[in-house]
Amino acid sequence: MTIYSWHSAIYRQIAQRAQVERLPHAMLLKGPPGIGKRAFVSALAKGLLCEKPVSPITACGSCVACHWFDSGNHADFRLLQPEAAEISDDDEPVDKKKKRDISVAQVRSLSDFVNISSHRSGAKVVLIQPAEAMNVNAANALLKSLEEPPPATFFVLVSDRPHLLPPTIRSRCQQIALPPPSAQEAAAWLKTSGISQPELALAQAGGSPLLAVELDNPEYWAARQQFLDGLSNRQFDALTLAERTVAQPIPQIINWLQRWSYDLARLSFGQSLRYNPDRKDALIAAIKRMKPLEILHFHRELVRFQRIVNHPLNPRLLLEDLLLRYGQLIQH
Ligand SMILES: [Zn+2]
Numbered sequence: 001m002t003i004y005s006w007h008s009a010i011y012r013q014i015a016q017r018a019q020v021e022r023l024p025h026a027m028l029l030k031g032p033p034g035i036g037k038r039a040f041v042s043a044l045a046k047g048l049l050c051e052k053p054v055s056p057i058t059a060c061g062s063c064v065a066c067h068w069f070d071s072g073n074h075a076d077f078r079l080l081q082p083e084a085a086e087i088s089d090d091d092e093p094v095d096k097k098k099k100r101d102i103s104v105a106q107v108r109s110l111s112d113f114v115n116i117s118s119h120r121s122g123a124k125v126v127l128i129q130p131a132e133a134m135n136v137n138a139a140n141a142l143l144k145s146l147e148e149p150p151p152a153t154f155f156v157l158v159s160d161r162p163h164l165l166p167p168t169i170r171s172r173c174q175q176i177a178l179p180p181p182s183a184q185e186a187a188a189w190l191k192t193s194g195i196s197q198p199e200l201a202l203a204q205a206g207g208s209p210l211l212a213v214e215l216d217n218p219e220y221w222a223a224r225q226q227f228l229d230g231l232s233n234r235q236f237d238a239l240t241l242a243e244r245t246v247a248q249p250i251p252q253i254i255n256w257l258q259r260w261s262y263d264l265a266r267l268s269f270g271q272s273l274r275y276n277p278d279r280k281d282a283l284i285a286a287i288k289r290m291k292p293l294e295i296l297h298f299h300r301e302l303v304r305f306q307r308i309v310n311h312p313l314n315p316r317l318l319l320e321d322l323l324l325r326y327g328q329l330i331q332h
Pocket residue numbers: 050051052053059060061062063064065066
């Protein structure tokens with residue numbers, strides 16, 4: 001996995017720094033989702049482990065360490081990520097929330113790894129992604145290692161939402177912000193990726209090119225079209241729209257609704273829209289029937305909502321409730 005062009009300057013800066021001093025033992029790479037952070041930290045980890053780097057932290061790609069890293073077998077590398085994909089071996093029902101966490105047991109399992117010397121007498125690297133998936137106990141367990149860093153061990157943390165990490169963890173890491181590409185860089189890159197409607201996909205993805213690529217699926221666009229047609233219908237009917245849409249994943253629908261209301265709020269306060277450039281006329285028609293402050297209030301409620309609801313018990317009721325509330329924005 002190579003790093004994306006919009007991150008090469010910052011990678012060079014870290015490499016230059018590594019030439020004159022030892023890199024910090026703990027680094028937190030942060031930035032919005034879908035911009036290529038994983039490619040970045042993967043290159044960094046490989047570069048730290050490479051035995052014949054072409055320059056500091058730039059892996060050669062051909063030494064034995066690089067081969068092990070590529071095949072996922074480097075003995076001096078550990079990846080901590082949520083256990084979601086792993087199979088529970090006890091008889092208790094699988095707790096979904098637990099499986100989305102990085103557990104304290106996972107962090108404790110590092111203790112042997114960090115306390116014995118490396119297999120290749122080089123560096124050891126622990127990659128934690130996404131770092132905010134660590135629950136409180138896991139973060140506390142990690143803190144000990146960050147406070148008394150074991151020799152020649154690098155902790156690399158990756159996060160879309162670093163504000164969710166305990167301040168004690170953040171303060172012990174060197175924080176490195178990975179920026180999204182500029183609109184021009186993202187558009188140029190998307191054109192080479194061959195997806196249909198690159199501009200609209202990029203807008204829908206909030207400027208994150210990798211998320212835009214994930215949207216390149218006719219079913220996604222058809223479902224979005226149906227939902228937005230329902231929202232902008234002059235005879236808006238919450239219950240019918242809920243009925244038609246309920247088969248879609250709820251987080252996806254809330255996302256559409258949130259972006260729609262965001263664009264409504266922007267337009268009603270005289271700003272340019274962001275997510276739905278293909279729906280400008282419908283959005284303008286809609287705000288003529290709504291009060292700006294009420295749109296803003298609805299949007300804020302949705303954002304709060306989006307943070308707490310991933311798997312509602314009754315998706316239909318939830319969707320009906322949200323769409324009925326949207327309907328209350330429309331003045332008759
Ligand atoms: Zn190498």
